[in-house]
Every structure is written in C-alpha cells, then in structure tokens.
Amino acid sequence: MRTSVATVCLSGGLVEKLYACAEAGFDGVEIMDADLIAAYESPEEIRALCARLGLTIEMYQPFRDVEGVDDATFADNLRRAERKFETMARLGTDLILVCSNAGTATIDDDEVAARQLGELADLAATHGIRIAYEALAWGRFVDDYRHAWRIVQRADRPNLGVCLDSFHILSRGHDPAEIEQIDGEKIFFLQLADAPSLDMDVLSWSRHHRLFPGEGSFDLSRFLAHTLRAGYTGPLSLEVFNDTFRQTDVVRTAAHARRSLTWLADRTAEESGCGDRLVLDAQIAHDIDFVEIAGADLDVLDEMLEQLGFRFRGRHQSKPVRLWSAGGARIILNEQSSETVPRLMGFGLQVDDASAAVERALELGAPAVFRRTYAGEQELRAVAAPDGTEVYWNDRPAETSWATEFEGGELSGQTDGVIDHLNVGYRWQDFDEAVLFATSVLSLIPEPSADVPGPRGLVRSQVMRTADGIVRMPMNLAPPTAPVPSRHIAIRCDNVVAVARRARDLGLTFLAVPANYYDDLTARFDLDSGERAELKELNLLYDRDGEGEFIHFYTPTVGGVFLEMVERRGAYEGYGAGNAPVRLAVQK
Incomplete structure (x- = not known):
C-alpha cells in the first residue's frame, strides 16, 4: 500500500509539513499550490528535499474553472495552464488535479467540456503531464463522478483520467458501486476523507468539517473496496480540509493521519478481501x-x-x-x-x-x-x-x-461492583484524534454523538463502546474557551441507595444537587413522594426510559478526577444524559 497526504491537511509551512509527512511514514504528498506559493524555497529545492526525505510528489493541485467556458476565457485558461505545467516540471511531478468548473462555467454542454478538456490534455502532453479530472460536489454543471467519467470518455485522451474523492461522492449521496464500471487505468488518483453527518451546504461542510478515516460517518471501507475492485493501483491519499488540523502540531497530526490510512486499508481488506491485511486482528475487550x-x-x-x-x-x-x-x-x-x-x-x-x-x-x-x-x-x-x-x-x-x-490488604467483606464506564474529556484540538484511537487501537464502536448543555456552552458527547456494552467510554469535547472537563470513573453496583446511605454516614460529601432538580423530576417522571424524597435526601439523580431506570450520584472532584456510583435497573443503556447539565453546572 502506497500512502500520500495533501499538504493542506497540516499546519505550518511547506518544508515543515514535508518533514512531518516523512516522519509519519507517508510515501508521498500532494502539494497544494497555496503551500508552494507561500514557500521561500524554489520548486527545485522542494523537489530535492522530497527526494532526501523519501517522498514522491504524487500530484500538484488544484487547477480550477477550466471547462464549460467561452472561447476567450478558455484561451486564458490555457495560458494559465502553461505556467502551471512549467512549475510542475520544476517540481518533478507529472499529475495535476483539475476540478470541475464551479465559478466561471457558462456553457452546460458535455461536448464543449470534453473538447476543452481534450485541448488542455493535449497541451499537458507536450510537457509529459497527466490530468486527473474531479467532479466537485458543488460544480456548476459537473457535480457527479459518473458525469465526469462520461466527459473523460468523450474527450478520449490517454493522459486524461479521473480523480475520485470520497467526500465529493459520499456527501452527495452518490452510490460508489458504479466506480467499478470505470476503467481502473483511467482512475488516475484517489483522495480520501471522512466527515460527520451534518445538514449544511456542501461547500462549507467540505471546507471546514472533513475528518480522517474512522472519525466520521462515511462508509469509507465500502468506498475503497469499490475503487480497488475497479483496478486502481495508485496511492491512497488523504485530502482533509479541517480548521482544527490546520492549527494543531504538524508532527502529531501527520502521525494521526497515517494511522487513519492504516486502519482504513486494513479494515477494507478484512471486510471485503480487497488488499492485504496490515495489522493483527482486533482484540475485543471483555x-x-x-x-x-x-x-x-x-x-x-x-x-x-x-x-x-x-x-x-x-x-x-x-x-x-x-x-x-x-x-x-x-x-x-x-x-x-x-x-x-x-x-x-x-x-x-x-x-x-x-x-x-x-x-x-x-x-x-x-x-x-x-x-x-x-x-x-x-x-x-x-x-x-x-x-x-x-x-x-x-x-x-x-x-x-x-x-x-x-x-x-484484605479480600474479605468486599461489596459488589464493576467499572460501568470511563468518562474522559478532551481539548477541542485532541478530540477527533482520540475518537480514531478508540476506533482503531481499542476496537470500540462509536455511537451517535449528542450535545449536552453546559454552563460554558454545548459539550459534545461521543460514546465509544464494545458491541456488548461491557466496555463503555463516553468522550466529552468542551467548547474551545472552556477548560477540559474532569474525567470520572463510574462504578456500577446493585443498590446505589444503600451505597449512598453508607457513604453519607461515613462522612462523604456528595455533589450537591439543587432542589429545583427534584421539583422538575415530578414533571418529568411519575415518581411517588417517598421515592422523590429519598432521591433528594441523598443527592441522587434519576433517569428512566422505556427499558429501565438509572440512579446515580457523584463525588466531589479531586484534582482532575471524580467518581460516580450508578445502578442500572432493567435494560437501561444510557448514562443519564438529561442530568448532565445539572452536574456540569454544579461542578462549575
């Protein structure tokens, strides 16, 4: 498996990015024109540095707004392209990404688009350059990879192929199964990105919220399997636009990115038989x-x-x-x-x-x-x-x-107990990496995330767990300006009321719950007065769903950790999410 990453994924200057990519173990890079333009080093110096680091320059990108234009505009596009091709020769790369026109297209005609892309390919051929045409999800007239492939077929140039980008395909809900109908030799490049499920315009979604594989909701293993079955043999490359990754430590983010590709390639091989297994089978914690x-x-x-x-x-x-x-x-x-x-x-x-x-x-x-x-x-x-x-x-x-x-110590007289879950908090810049670590290294399964109101804003909660629920790890992301949430250990017992009474009698001070919370319980649940009074007396919190009940209490925070005692009745599977705002407010 050859691996690559677009320099746009990382923070810092181009030279700094290249060192980080090499340290992380990538085989190659996609160089973004913005990174090269802002670098003091010449294209020749960048080429030499990549050679010393063992990196191939897989592709130069992007070249925008070429096809579907009037003749005068297209003539200027060819002039622009000529200069780009000269730069690529100095860099030592022979592949350029051409995005479907999203800004200047005025002619919705596949014949025109094919003719203009063909002329661009002819010019590129004189420089020994290949063109990978990509359908942007927000392209003016071409926004579907199948449409892009039809235009490439119509243009019929040996140095013109397609670039497949998982975000542009999956964000629009297009079926990736039809990738297998594309000639594998004409799939010139593959770009991979995950993303969360968001209801927003696709351009903003792409520019700010892409994730590395394993961190979002896309079925990337299925997508990759279809591409490999089509006969693609090029590198697996990451193109992830994300505001967080472009601010975090470049070395750490590059290692994070490389882990995501290893996980994805291995999972694809395991699930579909496409490619070779790269790591040992997952050991599921019991x-x-x-x-x-x-x-x-x-x-x-x-x-x-x-x-x-x-x-x-x-x-x-x-x-x-x-x-x-x-x-x-x-x-x-x-x-x-x-x-x-x-x-x-x-x-x-x-x-x-x-x-x-x-x-x-x-x-x-x-x-x-x-x-x-x-x-x-x-x-x-x-x-x-x-x-x-x-x-x-x-x-x-x-x-x-x-x-x-x-x-x-002693063994006799032990009370019942088991670790119910570990609740861990992360800084905003560490959260996505932590999710990938839990998915890939710990083999935990992500549940749908939820937002919990807190005194300093919404706290994003992402539960990671084994399929049987024996190991559970809720992960919390605080707002950027808020401190990292304290971590806590939840211990499940058979009778939390008895544990609370004993602990109180021995002098333990519980996290104090406001009286208003217990008034609201009467509205939320049909509790008799005696049960409600007992909960209030012991500072116990309560939740219920159609499957069972959840009763719990919290200790004060010691340093950066506190404990939670919980009792699950029936088949209750949650964590008392409705009580989290109260806990967060009281802890503040």
Missing part, C-alpha cells in the same frame, strides 16, 4: 481490568474509596502504588507519577491475547509505554493514547496475576 489514578495528594481518594465500600487490597511489593477494589472494580492509586494533582492516568483491558493487542496498537502507530518490572512481577505491556493516557492489556485474571503483587 472487561476493564483496572483504572489507575496518579498524582499527589491521593489520601483524599483513599478515604473516599473506603466510604464508597471499596476494600484496601494493599501496597505494591516494589512500587509506591496501592490497590482498592469493590467486586470486579479495581482502582490503582499511583504516587510515583510527576502529576501535581490526581488524574486518570491509565486503564487496563481484559482481552484474549494481550500480546496481539499490543502488537496491533504498535502497528497502528501508538507509542509504547515503558514501566519498570522486577523479577517475579507480571509485565503488562501498554501504549500511550494521543493525550498520554496509558492503555494496558491483560489476558490473565487479575486476581491470579498482577493483583497478587499487592500486600497488606
């Missing part, structure tokens, strides 16, 4: 092994866990680390971190083959995490998520593996 909180001043959390019914399991035999558990819910407090305040540092997942899970993560570009292990201790291999959160995998029961390394 439990959360543990959650680790690291930082200073963890004594407050020791007290809080005891109040919630957790049992102290002891200190690690060789590290300043201690373990608390409630049934299958295991929380590690790590004092050896450099964090100044407690934060959710990492978590472990139970899988069938831990080594395979780690190798897959490394193949997808996740960096390995090193943690010293002494003789006789189990080595849990891990990688770092884009924000630094450490993810560990284990294929042995905790109670007969790493948990035996903790000494001086």
Whole structure:
C-alpha cells in the first residue's frame, strides 16, 4: 500500500509539513499550490528535499474553472495552464488535479467540456503531464463522478483520467458501486476523507468539517473496496480540509493521519478481501481490568474509596502504588507519577491475547509505554493514547496475576461492583484524534454523538463502546474557551441507595444537587413522594426510559478526577444524559 497526504491537511509551512509527512511514514504528498506559493524555497529545492526525505510528489493541485467556458476565457485558461505545467516540471511531478468548473462555467454542454478538456490534455502532453479530472460536489454543471467519467470518455485522451474523492461522492449521496464500471487505468488518483453527518451546504461542510478515516460517518471501507475492485493501483491519499488540523502540531497530526490510512486499508481488506491485511486482528475487550489514578495528594481518594465500600487490597511489593477494589472494580492509586494533582492516568483491558493487542496498537502507530518490572512481577505491556493516557492489556485474571503483587490488604467483606464506564474529556484540538484511537487501537464502536448543555456552552458527547456494552467510554469535547472537563470513573453496583446511605454516614460529601432538580423530576417522571424524597435526601439523580431506570450520584472532584456510583435497573443503556447539565453546572 502506497500512502500520500495533501499538504493542506497540516499546519505550518511547506518544508515543515514535508518533514512531518516523512516522519509519519507517508510515501508521498500532494502539494497544494497555496503551500508552494507561500514557500521561500524554489520548486527545485522542494523537489530535492522530497527526494532526501523519501517522498514522491504524487500530484500538484488544484487547477480550477477550466471547462464549460467561452472561447476567450478558455484561451486564458490555457495560458494559465502553461505556467502551471512549467512549475510542475520544476517540481518533478507529472499529475495535476483539475476540478470541475464551479465559478466561471457558462456553457452546460458535455461536448464543449470534453473538447476543452481534450485541448488542455493535449497541451499537458507536450510537457509529459497527466490530468486527473474531479467532479466537485458543488460544480456548476459537473457535480457527479459518473458525469465526469462520461466527459473523460468523450474527450478520449490517454493522459486524461479521473480523480475520485470520497467526500465529493459520499456527501452527495452518490452510490460508489458504479466506480467499478470505470476503467481502473483511467482512475488516475484517489483522495480520501471522512466527515460527520451534518445538514449544511456542501461547500462549507467540505471546507471546514472533513475528518480522517474512522472519525466520521462515511462508509469509507465500502468506498475503497469499490475503487480497488475497479483496478486502481495508485496511492491512497488523504485530502482533509479541517480548521482544527490546520492549527494543531504538524508532527502529531501527520502521525494521526497515517494511522487513519492504516486502519482504513486494513479494515477494507478484512471486510471485503480487497488488499492485504496490515495489522493483527482486533482484540475485543471483555472487561476493564483496572483504572489507575496518579498524582499527589491521593489520601483524599483513599478515604473516599473506603466510604464508597471499596476494600484496601494493599501496597505494591516494589512500587509506591496501592490497590482498592469493590467486586470486579479495581482502582490503582499511583504516587510515583510527576502529576501535581490526581488524574486518570491509565486503564487496563481484559482481552484474549494481550500480546496481539499490543502488537496491533504498535502497528497502528501508538507509542509504547515503558514501566519498570522486577523479577517475579507480571509485565503488562501498554501504549500511550494521543493525550498520554496509558492503555494496558491483560489476558490473565487479575486476581491470579498482577493483583497478587499487592500486600497488606484484605479480600474479605468486599461489596459488589464493576467499572460501568470511563468518562474522559478532551481539548477541542485532541478530540477527533482520540475518537480514531478508540476506533482503531481499542476496537470500540462509536455511537451517535449528542450535545449536552453546559454552563460554558454545548459539550459534545461521543460514546465509544464494545458491541456488548461491557466496555463503555463516553468522550466529552468542551467548547474551545472552556477548560477540559474532569474525567470520572463510574462504578456500577446493585443498590446505589444503600451505597449512598453508607457513604453519607461515613462522612462523604456528595455533589450537591439543587432542589429545583427534584421539583422538575415530578414533571418529568411519575415518581411517588417517598421515592422523590429519598432521591433528594441523598443527592441522587434519576433517569428512566422505556427499558429501565438509572440512579446515580457523584463525588466531589479531586484534582482532575471524580467518581460516580450508578445502578442500572432493567435494560437501561444510557448514562443519564438529561442530568448532565445539572452536574456540569454544579461542578462549575
């Protein structure tokens, strides 16, 4: 698989972008004319730099508004093209992207469009250049890839083919199956982009909201499979216009982009048999092994866990680390971190083959995490998520593996419990990358996102989970001007009312819920006065749907983390979304 990326996807100057692309492992680049024009380096210098970095210049782009015009305008277009072809010769690339006319087209006639594209191709041929014609989703007369292909066929030039762009095709709802009717040798280039489902004009959607594969709602594996079946043999290239990616660290974004292509190509091979598998099979997590909180001043959390019914399991035999558990819910407090305040540092997942899970993560570009292990201790291999959160995998029961390394605690009298979900917050510039990491490395499935009102604006919530719902990870994106939401660990128990009473009697102060919330519960749900009074007395929150009920409460925030105790009754699958605005407001 050859890979490429358009320089428009990345922040910085052209030279900076090229170094980042090479470091990320791309084979080639599409050079945007705006990037070259703004560079101090000559086309010859850029060509030499790409050669030193091992990058091929796959395509120069774009050339706009050529066909469907009057003769005078077309003559000027040929003049413009001549200059572009000269620049391409200096760059050392032989392919140019020509977009369907969206600005100056006045003649809706395929014969005219084919004749003019043919003349452009003839001029390009004198420079040894090929033309990839692309139907823009907002093209004046040509906005469908099938229409573009008919015009290319009519023009009938050996150096004229089509460029297929997943956004332009899928955003318009066009069926990609007909790609297989195109001669594979005439598919000169392929551009890939994902995107969220948005109801807006397609030009704004394209210019600001494209995403890397695996982050949006497009079925890109099906799209790619059709293209490969047609006989396309060129590079898989990314063209992603996104305001966030053009502001974030260029090296990190390039690595993020490269991971998305690996994931997409591998998924396409797995689902359709098109291409070769690039990474090991996904290891689906069947439990959360543990959650680790690291930082200073963890004594407050020791007290809080005891109040919630957790049992102290002891200190690690060789590290300043201690373990608390409630049934299958295991929380590690790590004092050896450099964090100044407690934060959710990492978590472990139970899988069938831990080594395979780690190798897959490394193949997808996740960096390995090193943690010293002494003789006789189990080595849990891990990688770092884009924000630094450490993810560990284990294929042995905790109670007969790493948990035996903790000494001086107790096992008797444990209350019930299991990690229900981990709620993690991200900065605006990290969110899409985190979604891709959860999809590709953790093999979690995204649910439809939702917006939750908060005191500083809407918070976007994206739940990632396994198909069976055993592992759940709601991911929150705060407004750009708001601080990153604190992360929290939700522990599910059988009787949250009893847990709340015990914790209160032991001195735990809950997150205080306004009285107005309980007045509103009467309007939302038909609760009897006794049940409503009990909820109010214990600062419990309540939700209900057609499948069951959800009762929960929150602890105060300690540093950058807090706990949530939940009880699910019946087949309730949600997270109390209607209560989130109250929680966010109270925490502020």
